[in-house]
Amino acid sequence: MADDDPTADDPTADDPTGSDPIDRPVPGARRASRLALAACLGAGFATLLDQAVVSYTVPSLATELHAPTGAVQWFLAVYSLTFGVGLVPGGRLGDAFGRRGLFVGGLGLFAVGALVAVLAPGIGWAIVGRSVQGFGAGVVSAQVLGVIQDRFRDRERVRALAAYGAAASASAIVGPLAAAGVLAVAPPSTAWRFVLAISLPWVLATGVLALRAVPARERRERRRPVLDxxxxxxxxxxxxxxxxxxxxxxxxxxxxxxxxxxxxxxxxxxxxxxxxxxxxLFAPALVRSGGFVRGNAVAALWFGAGVAQSSVVTVFLLQGFGLTPVVVALVLAPGAAARIVGSWASTRAHARFGARLLPVCLAVQGSGLVALAVAVGALDGVALFATVLGVELVVGASSGVFEPAMRHTTLQHALPGGHGVAASFLQLTQRLAATFCVALVAGVSFAGRTGVTVTPGGMRAALVVCAVLLAGSFAASVVPRGVTRRRRSQQTIEAGDVLPRVARDGLREER
Known part of the structure; x- marks a missing residue:
């Protein structure tokens, strides 16, 4: 993905206005776009808030529900599995029939799943609840990135993606602090249930906003779309x-x-x-796009490493290092704040450096994880505490810069009429990677099948695995791109042989 020309694969690079002529926003649409973006940010915050707190429930949930290690691994990982299952149909249906109904319906599924998990009498029901939550979140997330793709272009799109990243980072601050507060005051036997319910008020508020702000349909097709x-x-x-x-x-x-x-x-x-x-379903224009395929590989390895690292660090600080939930939340909050700052800096950094920004951010994050792995083996007490805090700051800031630029660089290959599908597949690869990596790192870091405990040795091994994953993402990000790919892609689009029929109909209608 590294290239001297940041726009080498950008199908809109020849447009001096910097936007796609068939999708350029009409006058007066700016306020509607802002409201739609607010709903997207609310949905991202609500669903990611849930992910930010789930690791804090592991110690008490495993004890109260008498859950073995394998069941806890399912509890942690099944969300990403069903998230991926919900993404693809969510994206395709959103492209075909509009996003509002699926947006609100996905939030409703997420809320139902949360209630099932909160009221679960055993670990099996908790896993079922997380499964339903994941599917609902996948449907919602496909609409979120689809709306951003539909309504924003170029620098404005990077800015919208940066705002989405900032909302995610804000959830990483609010979630742990709220979870720590609940665990400090609620009875130990029921505290994990209250933690799993933290996201419900935000889901309700976002659903109300979405009914007003999310567009039902961006354009009308002349014929019934094919859903495959x-x-x-x-x-x-x-x-x-x-x-x-x-x-x-x-x-x-x-x-x-x-x-x-x-x-x-x-x-x-x-x-x-x-x-x-x-x-x-697998649109030929995307399957044939080397830039889109490469971007998915970079995103999958990076996201899997990040989710796994966050999960194992949280559990280690809670159990292996013996900190209270409040202290853990305070340790991790500065890193999340740094990610917010990095997200807002991403727009300007991407405008200056383009795709060349991505391998630099990955190198910084990988180096941070290696340093932390060394510190876990060599330090303890205040020194280790300070090292974790410092590494979280560095990794958070570089992740904040990386994510919006990565999403834009990958999704710029999506064609009109297929924004939801492209965004869905990007997230699908990320969620599959997260499922693999969380399960892998949990197996490496847990001391044994009889207990759910992260030892210093397990922590080091898990961080090394995450660093290797980031190295793979770095390698994919520096694969050279063909200098003529953009021109060939544009010629093929003009010939009309790579667009699905529904997209071609949309193009004809708009023209």
């Missing part, structure tokens, strides 16, 4: 099959063999169907 339901179903099955063995590595060899056979069969069926489908 077989492709959606096969993709959902693929997501489940590829993640189950990683979430629960203790399953028997017979189950593993069945999963492998099912995985091979599903992949073959999906490839066969997509090559013959009318309006395929």
């Amino acid at each position: 339901l077989p492709g959606i179903v096969l993709t959902a099955i693929l997501v489940v099959l590829v993640t189950v063995p990683v979430i629960d590595p203790g399953v028997g060899s017979g189950v593993i063999a069945a999963v492998v056979l099912g995985l091979v069969g599903t992949v073959l069926a999906l490839v066969w169907w997509e090559r013959r489908a009318h309006g395929p």
Whole structure:
């Protein structure tokens, strides 16, 4: 993704206005766009607030529900699995029928899942609740990035993505502090239930705003769009099959063999169907775009490493290092604040350096994790506390700069009529990576199958794994791009042979 020309793969680079002529906002739409963005930020904050607090529930939840290590791994990882399942149909349906209904419906599913988890009588019901929450969050998230893609262009889009990143970072501050406060005052047997309910008021408020602010439809198509339901179903099955063995590595060899056979069969069926489908789910323009595929690889490895690192550091500080929840929240809050600052700086940094910004940020984050791994083995007490605080500041600031630029660099390859699908696949790869990485790091860091405890040795091993993942993301980000790719892509678009039928109809109607 590294290139001397930051706009080398930008399909709108030849437009002197810096926007796509068929999607340029009409006069008077700025206020509507701001309200829509506010709903998107609210949804991002509400759903990510839940993720920011779930690690704080592990010690008391595992004790009160008598949950073994494998069940706790499912509790932590299943959210990302079902998030990925909800993304693809959510994105495609949002492109076809408009985003408001799916936006509000996804928030409703998220709230129902939260209530199930809060009231769970056993670990099984808690896992079910997290599953429903994840699916609802996936549907919502597809609409969030779809709205941003629909209504903003170029620098304004980077700014909107930066605001979305800042909302996520704000949830990483508010969530731990709120969770720590609840754990400090609520009875130990029920405190984890109150922590899991923290996001519900925000979900309700965002739903009310979304009913007014999120557009029902960006444009009307002349014919009924093709949804590729077989492709959606096969993709959902693929997501489940590829993640189950990683979430629960203790399953028997017979189950593993069945999963492998099912995985091979599903992949073959999906490839066969997509090559013959009318309006395929895997839009040819995206599949053929090296920039989009590379961007997904960079995003997946980075996101998986970040989610896994955050989870293991939180549990280690709570148990392995023996800090109270309030102290843990105070330790992690400056890093989240630094991420907010980095998000707001991302717009200007991306305008100056383009895609060359990405490998620099990844190198900084990887170096921070290596330094922390060394410190866990060599330091303790106040020195280790200070090191964790410093590394979190550095990693937070560089992550804040990285994420909006990465999303824009990847999603600029999406074509009109397919914004939701492109955003969904970007998040799908990220969530699959998060599922893999959280399960992998949990297995590496937990001391044994009989307890859910992160030892210093387990912490070091987990941080090394995360650093290796970031190294892979760095390698993908510096793969050279073809200098003529943009021109070839534009010629193909003009020929009309890479757009799905629904997108071509939209183009004709607008013209």
